[in-house]
Amino acid sequence: MDEKRLQIYFNIINQLLTNATSEQEEIALDTEPEYIDAGLVQTMIEVAQGLSEEGNEDAAEFLVNIATQLAEALGLSLSDFSADNQGELLIQALLITEETEGNPEAVYPLLHKNINFLDTSFAEFLQNWAIEAISESTTEEAEDIAATIGIFSSLIQEFPLGQRANNLEIAIAGYEVVNSVFIASNYPEQWAATQYNLGNAYTDRVYGQKAENIEKAIACYQNGLQHHTRETYPYEWAMIQNNLGTAYSNRLKEDRTENLDKAIYHYQAALQVHTREEYPDEWQMAQNNLAAIYHHKGKKM
Numbered sequence: 001m002d003e004k005r006l007q008i009y010f011n012i013i014n015q016l017l018t019n020a021t022s023e024q025e026e027i028a029l030d031t032e033p034e035y036i037d038a039g040l041v042q043t044m045i046e047v048a049q050g051l052s053e054e055g056n057e058d059a060a061e062f063l064v065n066i067a068t069q070l071a072e073a074l075g076l077s078l079s080d081f082s083a084d085n086q087g088e089l090l091i092q093a094l095l096i097t098e099e100t101e102g103n104p105e106a107v108y109p110l111l112h113k114n115i116n117f118l119d120t121s122f123a124e125f126l127q128n129w130a131i132e133a134i135s136e137s138t139t140e141e142a143e144d145i146a147a148t149i150g151i152f153s154s155l156i157q158e159f160p161l162g163q164r165a166n167n168l169e170i171a172i173a174g175y176e177v178v179n180s181v182f183i184a185s186n187y188p189e190q191w192a193a194t195q196y197n198l199g200n201a202y203t204d205r206v207y208g209q210k211a212e213n214i215e216k217a218i219a220c221y222q223n224g225l226q227h228h229t230r231e232t233y234p235y236e237w238a239m240i241q242n243n244l245g246t247a248y249s250n251r252l253k254e255d256r257t258e259n260l261d262k263a264i265y266h267y268q269a270a271l272q273v274h275t276r277e278e279y280p281d282e283w284q285m286a287q288n289n290l291a292a293i294y295h296h297k298g299k300k301m
Contacts, residue, residue, distance in 0.1 A: 146181035165206035238273035
């Protein structure tokens with residue numbers, strides 16, 4: 001890339017950062033229309049990464065958003081520009097996750113430093129990379145990869161920074177990879193645990209249709225109950241029951257009254273294990289959920 005073109009890219013980016021309003025964004029981009037190309041998108045991403053490393057997250061996120069819009073307008077994918085960086089970030093994150101057994105104090109600083117890469121294209125990259133890596137691995141190696149991805153997915157699901165919607169998409173992509181290795185017939189415990197995590201992710205999911213996300217969450221929780229039974233995993237069984245209650249209480253499909261009755265059934269099931277004496281916090285949670293439903297049903301009568 002010649003120096004003159006690069007300098008114009010920097011000028012455009014400076015104008016965007018200086019005048020961060022929608023109307024002024026358009027003015028800045030219209031000033032040099034012949035320079036609105038893939039090179040500008042790439043430069044924006046590189047500048048955004050530098051801003052993120054300096055701790056200027058707002059400016060970095062603003063610039064990534066503009067780069068994303070430009071890439072879409074040009075018929076490009078942001079992953080076309082950041083695949084190398086995404087690959088490096090993913091490998092580092094998985095290595096740290098494995099070495100520290102999923103210590104958030106070790107993993108989260110890396111994610112914070114590279115927060116502008118944590119988007120839906122990273123979720124797609126993770127899934128594609130994992131599928132290829134697993135296909136080229138022995139059974140034992142595939143299990144290790146899947147286990148590490150499962151831990152990383154749990155970490156990013158709870159990551160307090162960045163965009164919650166993107167973090168959940170990355171977590172969902174990771175859990176789906178895990179379930180492709182730890183299948184129910186051979187790894188019932190791991191499969192059920194991942195189904196529970198998937199159910200939680202779909203419950204909170206921002207992307208997609210809310211009604212469909214709730215249906216997926218219900219299906220995942222019900223899958224988990226096949227192997228996390230009250231006899232074998234009483235605490236986990238009760239947590240799934242509680243979360244099923246929440247899913248049914250928020251369900252948009254089928255009859256509303258029937259959904260609320262199912263929610264009551266699952267909350268009451270959870271209370272069979274989550275007693276006030278043994279699990280006071282979980283007991284209080286289920287009681288509050290039940291009270292909200294009974295109040296709603298009372299208002300309807």
